[in-house]
Amino acid sequence: MAxxxxxxxxxxxxxxxxxxxxxxxLSRNQEGKPYNxxxxxxxxLCSWRKRGGCTFCNFGGLRYPFSEKIFLSQLKNGLYxxxxxxxxxxxxxxxxxxxxxVPATTRLKFFKIIKTIGYVKTLETESKAEFITDAxxxxxxxxxxxxxxxxxxxxxxxxxxxxxxxxxxxxxxxxYINAIKTLRRYNVxxxxxxxxxxxxxxxxxxxxxxxxxxxxxxxxxxxxxxxPINIKSWGCLTGWLHRxxxxxxxxxxxxxxxxxxxxxxxxxxxxxxxxxxxPILQNASNCEKCTPTIMQLIENFNYxxxxxxxxxxxxYKCSCKNEWKRxxxxxxxxxxxxxxxxxxxxxxxxxxxxxxxxxxxWVKADLQRYA
Ligand code: SF4
Ligand SMILES: [Zn+2]
Numbered sequence: 001m002a003x004x005x006x007x008x009x010x011x012x013x014x015x016x017x018x019x020x021x022x023x024x025x026l027s028r029n030q031e032g033k034p035y036n037x038x039x040x041x042x043x044x045l046c047s048w049r050k051r052g053g054c055t056f057c058n059f060g061g062l063r064y065p066f067s068e069k070i071f072l073s074q075l076k077n078g079l080y081x082x083x084x085x086x087x088x089x090x091x092x093x094x095x096x097x098x099x100x101x102v103p104a105t106t107r108l109k110f111f112k113i114i115k116t117i118g119y120v121k122t123l124e125t126e127s128k129a130e131f132i133t134d135a136x137x138x139x140x141x142x143x144x145x146x147x148x149x150x151x152x153x154x155x156x157x158x159x160x161x162x163x164x165x166x167x168x169x170x171x172x173x174x175x176y177i178n179a180i181k182t183l184r185r186y187n188v189x190x191x192x193x194x195x196x197x198x199x200x201x202x203x204x205x206x207x208x209x210x211x212x213x214x215x216x217x218x219x220x221x222x223x224x225x226x227x228p229i230n231i232k233s234w235g236c237l238t239g240w241l242h243r244x245x246x247x248x249x250x251x252x253x254x255x256x257x258x259x260x261x262x263x264x265x266x267x268x269x270x271x272x273x274x275x276x277x278x279p280i281l282q283n284a285s286n287c288e289k290c291t292p293t294i295m296q297l298i299e300n301f302n303y304x305x306x307x308x309x310x311x312x313x314x315x316y317k318c319s320c321k322n323e324w325k326r327x328x329x330x331x332x333x334x335x336x337x338x339x340x341x342x343x344x345x346x347x348x349x350x351x352x353x354x355x356x357x358x359x360x361x362w363v364k365a366d367l368q369r370y371a
Contacts, residue, residue: 003049014205018075019043019070019073019074019077020074020078020081021040021041021042021043021074021075021077021078022040022041023038023039023040023041023078023081024038024039024041024262024276025037025039026039026089026273026302027299027302027303028087028271028302028303029302029303029305030086030087034303034304035087035303037085037087037088037089038078038082038085038089038315039089039090039091040075040078040082040088040089040090040091041091041092041093042071042075042078042090042091042092042093043070043071043074043076043092043093044066044071044092044094045093045094045101046059046068046093046098046101046103047094047095047098047100047101047294048095048128048170049094051170052168052170053152053168053236054154054156054168054236055166055167055198055199055236055237055238056167056195056199056229056231056232057232057236057240058232058234058235058236058239059093059094063286066102066103067329067344068102068103068105068106068109071106071110072106072109072110072113073101073163075110075113076113077089078090079113079114079117084119085119086118086119086120086121086122087120087121087122087124088120088122088123089123089124089125090110090114090123090124090125091125091126091152092125092126094128095126095127095128095131096110096125096126096127097127097131097132097133097137097151098127098128098131098137099131104136107136107140108139108140108143111140111143112142112143114144114147115143115144115145115147120147121147121148122147122148122149122150123144123147123148123149123150124149124150124151124152124191125150125151126152126153126154127150127151127152127153127179128153128154128171128179129153129154129175129176129179130169130171130176130179131177131181132151132153132179133182134182134183134185134186137182137183137185137188138186139246141186141187141188148189149188149189150188150189150190150191150222150223151183151188151189151190151191152191152192152193152225153176153179153180153190153191153192153193153221154169154171154193154214154222154319155169155171155192155193155194155216155217156169156193156194156195156213157169157194157195157198157209157210158173158194158212158213158215158216158217159209159212159213160173161335161336161370161371162198162201162209162335163368165200165339165348165370166198166199166200166201166335166339167195167198173354174312176192176220177220180192180220180221180242186284188364189222189223190220190221190222190223191221191222191223191225191271192217192221192223192224192225193223193224193225193227194210194213194214194217194224194225194226194227195210195226195227195228195229195274196210196227196228196229196250196254196255196258196284197210197228197229197249197250197254198229199238199241199246199247200247200335200338200339200342201332202327202332203251203254203324203327203328204327204328204329205335206254207254207257207258207328210258211261211262214226214245214258214262214266214270215266218266218269218270218338222269223252223269223270223271224269224270224271225270225271225272225273225275226255226258226259226270226271226273227272227273227274228252228255228275228282228283228284229249229250229274230248230249230256230274230275230280230282230284231249231280231281231282231339232280232281232282232285233279233280233281234278234279237346238345239281240348242281242282244343244345244349246342248282249282249283249284249285250284251284251285251286251324251327252284252285252286252291252294252298252313253286253314253320253321253324254284254324255284255298256294256310256313257314258325259310259314260310260311260314260319264307264365267307270303272298272301272302273301275295282321286318286320286324287318287319287320288319289319290316290318290320291320292314293313294313294316297309297310297312297313297314297316298310336370339367340363340364340367343363344356344360348362349358
C-alpha cells in the first residue's frame with residue numbers, strides 16, 4: 001500500500017512558486033457514491049470583463065500580468081492539494097479556450113499536465129461559447145485521449161433580452177448552439193450554466209426565467225448547472241445594486257420551486273452549484289431559522305441525487321415561506337418598461353447627469369430593439 005501511495009505521490013507535480021489557486025469542493029454523486037468534486041480556480045483575467053463583464057460576476061481581477069510560470073505553478077499546486085481525485089473541475093477566471101486569457105501554448109501544457117498525472121478520469125473546465133472552435137477542441141482531445149472531457153458554457157438565461165440587458169452576457173443563441181455542436185463532434189460533454197435571478201427581475205420573474213432557461217438548456221446541452229446568484233462583495237453590478245437596496249439574492253424557496261417543477265427525467269441532468277466561492281456578500285437564503293436545514297437537504301440531494309430531499313426542503317414549514325409567497329404575488333410594470341428607470345439610476349450615479357442626458361437616446365433605442 002505504501003509503495004502504491006508513494007508511486008502515486010511521485011506522479012503528482014510538486015508545488016513550485018507558491019501562489020495558491022482557490023480551491024473549493026462541490027457536493028456531487030459520482031458512480032452512485034457521494035463525492036466532493038474539487039474545483040481548482042486559476043487566476044487569469046476574463047477578457048469579457050475588460051468589456052464590461054457579466055453583471056453578477058467579479059471574476060478575472062488578475063492583479064499581475066499573465067505569466068505562464070505562475071499559471072502552471074498554480075495548477076500544479078492545485079493538483080497537489082487535491083491529489084488522487086479522479087474527477088476534477090479546473091476553471092480559469094473566464095474562458096480556458098480564450099487565447100487572450102490563456103495563450104494556446106500554455107493551454108496545451110495545462111492539458112499535458114492533467115494527462116500525465118495519470119489518475120484523472122473526468123476533467124471539466126469552462127469557456128465562453130465563442131472561443132470553442134474545432135481546432136482548439138481537437139487539440140485538447142488529442143492530449144486528453146481517454147479522459148472524459150466536459151466544458152461549462154455560461155448561457156445563464158435563454159431569454160435574449162435578459163441575457164443582453166440584465167446580464168450583459170454578449171452571447172447569441174447561434175454562437176451558443178455552434179459551440180455545443182462543436183463539442184459533440186469530439187464527444188466532449190457540454191454543461192450549460194443557468195442562473196436564478198439576474199438583476200432587475202422580480203423573484204417571480206426569476207422563477208419563470210430559470211425554468212424556461214433550464215428547459216432550453218436541457219434541449220440543447222448534455223447537462224445543466226443551475227446557480228442561484230450569490231452576491232459578490234466587490235466588482236460586480238449585483239453587489240453595487242445590493243448596496244442601494246435594488247437587488248437581493250434569490251430565496252431558497254424560489255430555487256426549490258424551480259427544481260420542484262422539473263420532471264424526474266429533466267432533474268436527472270441538472271446539477272446544483274453557486275453557494276460557495278468567495279468573498280460573498282449574500283448567498284441565496286431564506287430566514288435564519290430554516291436556511292441551515294434547507295441547505296443541508298440540498299446538500300443531501302447533491303450527494304445522493306435522491307429528489308426526496310428536495311421535496312422535504314420544499315415542504316419544510318417555516319413562517320418565512322408566507323412572506324416569500326406574498327412577494328411572488330407582487331406585480332410590477334413589464335421588465336422592459338422598468339429597466340429603463342434602473343439604467344437611468346445607474347448611469348446618473350456612476351457617470352453623472354450629463355452623461356445620461358447626452359446618451360439616453362441610444363440607450364433607450366437599444367432596449368427597444370427587443371420590444
Ligand atoms: S461569467 Fe464568465 S464571461 Fe462573464 S464576466 Fe464572469 S468569467 Fe467573464
Ligand atoms: Zn424560514
